[in-house]
Each structure stands twice: as C-alpha cells, then as structure tokens.
Amino acid sequence: MLNTNDKKALRRFGQHLADLRKEKSLSLRDVSSACDIDNSKIAKIEKGMINITFTTIIELAAGLDVHPKKLFDYEE
Amino acid sequence: MLNTNDKKALRRFGQHLADLRKEKSLSLRDVSSACDIDNSKIAKIEKGMINITFTTIIELAAGLDVHPKKLFDYEE
DNA sequence: TGAAATGCGGTCTTATAAGGCCGCATCTTT
DNA sequence: AAAGATGCGGCCTTATAAGACCGCATTTCA
Numbered sequence: 001m002l003n004t005n006d007k008k009a010l011r012r013f014g015q016h017l018a019d020l021r022k023e024k025s026l027s028l029r030d031v032s033s034a035c036d037i038d039n040s041k042i043a044k045i046e047k048g049m050i051n052i053t054f055t056t057i058i059e060l061a062a063g064l065d066v067h068p069k070k071l072f073d074y075e076e
Numbered sequence: 077m078l079n080t081n082d083k084k085a086l087r088r089f090g091q092h093l094a095d096l097r098k099e100k101s102l103s104l105r106d107v108s109s110a111c112d113i114d115n116s117k118i119a120k121i122e123k124g125m126i127n128i129t130f131t132t133i134i135e136l137a138a139g140l141d142v143h144p145k146k147l148f149d150y151e152e
Numbered sequence: 153t154g155a156a157a158t159g160c161g162g163t164c165t166t167a168t169a170a171g172g173c174c175g176c177a178t179c180t181t182t
Numbered sequence: 183a184a185a186g187a188t189g190c191g192g193c194c195t196t197a198t199a200a201g202a203c204c205g206c207a208t209t210t211c212a
Binding site: 002006009010013051052053054055057058067068069071072073 | 078082085086089127128129130131133134143144145147148149
Binding site for chain 4: 103104105119123127129
C-alpha cells in the first residue's frame, strides 16, 4: 500500500499532468480518445488516486503528444 | 495484457536503466539496498519483464541517485 | 433556459505488480 | 581450487491497476 510520500508524489505528478493538458486546452475526453484511456481513469490519475504503470505513462504521453520525460519535468 | 509495442518500450526502458546502473558501477544488490527493491525484481525490470508502477520508478530513481526524468531520457 | 460538454467518483472483474524468499550458474578474487 | 559476489529466474500471496461502464453535478454555450 502507498505511504504518505508516495501519495504526495502521485498528487504532484497528477497536478503536472493536468497542467499540461490544460495548457493544450484539451478536455479529459479529448485526451481519452487520443490515447485510449478511459476519461474517468485520467481524472483519477490527475487527482493522484492511482499508482499507474509504465505503459499507462507512455500512453498518456502519447495522448498529450509530448515525450514521456516531459511528464516528469517538474520539481520535487 | 501487454502488446508488442509495450514490451518493446519496457525492454528499451530496462536497457537504459541497466546502462545508468553500470555507468555508476553499481551491482543489482547495491541499487537494491539503496532503494529497498529486491535485487531480483530489479533484474526483471532491466530485462523488461514487468510493467512497473509510478512509485517503483520513483524509488528506482532514488536508488540510482538521479532525477526520475533521467530514467526517460533516451530515444524512442 | 435548455442542451451539451465536462470533471469526476463509484462499481465490478480480471490481470498482474509488489514484496519477499530461494537457489543456481557464472564470474571474480584470493 | 575454494569463497564470494553477481545476475537472474522461479514461486508464493496479497494488494491493486487496468479496463469498461454508469451517472450525476457543474459549467459552458447556443
């Protein structure tokens, strides 16, 4: 199960993800259809509610049309 | 289940991970004790055998003493 | 103001990652 | 040659991500 730091890291990551999406003025459903991940799941990811896998990260990067490392390009 | 592209991406990531580890002349057991991930699991990750989660990626980065985005810093 | 779009949480099943341990074959070092 | 270190795969249980769908409260807009 996730400890406090993990939860914090997931929330931070999710926030960054939401920022990237909004920068591009995309809705959850836009990203969803661009990468075949259910929009409700993306919402959960942005809220840091799930500990996503490597492949989901890759898909998400594709859906946002950015390089995966961009998803980790934030402080802390 | 994983498709061919996912498997390829995991193998590529694992290879990069192994490269980073070897650059630092660390053994699997060295990294293992630095981040509390079993050495056999790290071996599997380097071989692309498992689809690791976000938290494992973060721990791994800590074990290798690099920023997480460095783990994604490779082509394709 | 009514309809569509959007964010987001819940639920269910199935697949699989995590976590931990064991042991062995191949180096490496003495 | 013997002892240690190292890479790596197998096995087990438990936790949880994935995947798919539903519905609703807001927000947006025609």
